């Protein structure tokens with residue numbers, strides 16, 4: 001027997017498992033640490049742009065809130081202006097659609113407040129004007145406004161129209177969503193593909209007001225509209241059906257695909273819905289949610305979906321997308 005085999009036999013199975021898996025997890029950690037925005041390279045173009053998008057999205061969402069609070073988002077506005085100047089200073093691409101959208105959104109913020117005859121802080125106005133002049137982006141970008149019928153007018157349309165008509169909804173009326181409708185939407189989501197048809201996805205529907213309120217407070221990404229959400233859907237995936245380190249991300253991948261189908265299912269049944277990230281829920285609250293819903297330790301919680309009925313008139317964040325040629329590379 002070779003020395004290698006001998007040593008291999010002497011190492012307990014569990015330890016071997018951890019040693020092999022470390023390679024894979026280490027590669028995940030390495031890549032994430034090197035390229036994601038929380039760590040070492042705060043000034044790289046992609047990272048700056050990511051921060052610009054996240055920050056302008058706060059303003060964009062604020063502008064669509066049913067009870068928009070004039071003068072909202074002061075910190076986010078100053079942060080966004082600062083990020084834009086850093087972006088320009090680093091010679092990043094000022095033609096990027098998201099960069100120009102950020103400046104247009106700042107201009108839109110000013111326009112909306114002018115229309116409301118609300119006096120904004122002169123320093124803020126000055127800074128927005130200076131940024132517009134520096135970038136030569138003087139126009140605005142309005143958010144989408146529509147009524148309920150218009151929003152769902154493509155619910156039965158061919159898929160292209162249907163898909164383009166779905167948006168995240170952050171404005172709901174005080175009317176309970178029929179549980180049966182959600183279950184019908186889940187039936188559609190059940191048709192999602194899954195790795196080897198292992199169907200790891202599980203769905204928990206929170207109906208109790210107090211539980212919903214508690215979870216949304218913990219979630220944190222629903223300020224200004226969470227109180228209007230009627231039901232919260234918790235999406236999880238069972239890790240137990242996966243095998244080996246190479247499948248370590250499959251639970252989240254399958255759950256993401258499932259979530260999209262469910263969002264389409266809800267849209268089809270004319271239920272407004274918004275995805276809610278599960279990334280800021282503390283470990284303690286994760287435990288609490290698991291106990292509350294009976295979510296076993298073997299499942300990962302991937303995200304939440306808040307849903308409710310859509311009001312007669314509503315405003316929707318425009319959330320522009322990159323053009324296809326920006327993100328596709330054909331390798332022929």
Ligand SMILES: Cc1cc2nc3c(=O)[nH]c(=O)nc-3n(C[C@H](O)[C@H](O)[C@H](O)COP(=O)(O)O)c2cc1C
Nearest residue numbers: 061166167168221222274275276277278303317319
């Ligand atoms: C995983 C995930 C997490 C999200 N979390 C939040 C959130 O916490 N709060 C929120 O208002 N929107 C959230 N969204 C919605 C996105 O902001 C939205 O999908 C994006 O801006 C595109 O807009 P659209 O859905 O209207 O097309 C999330 C979306 C995804 C996919």
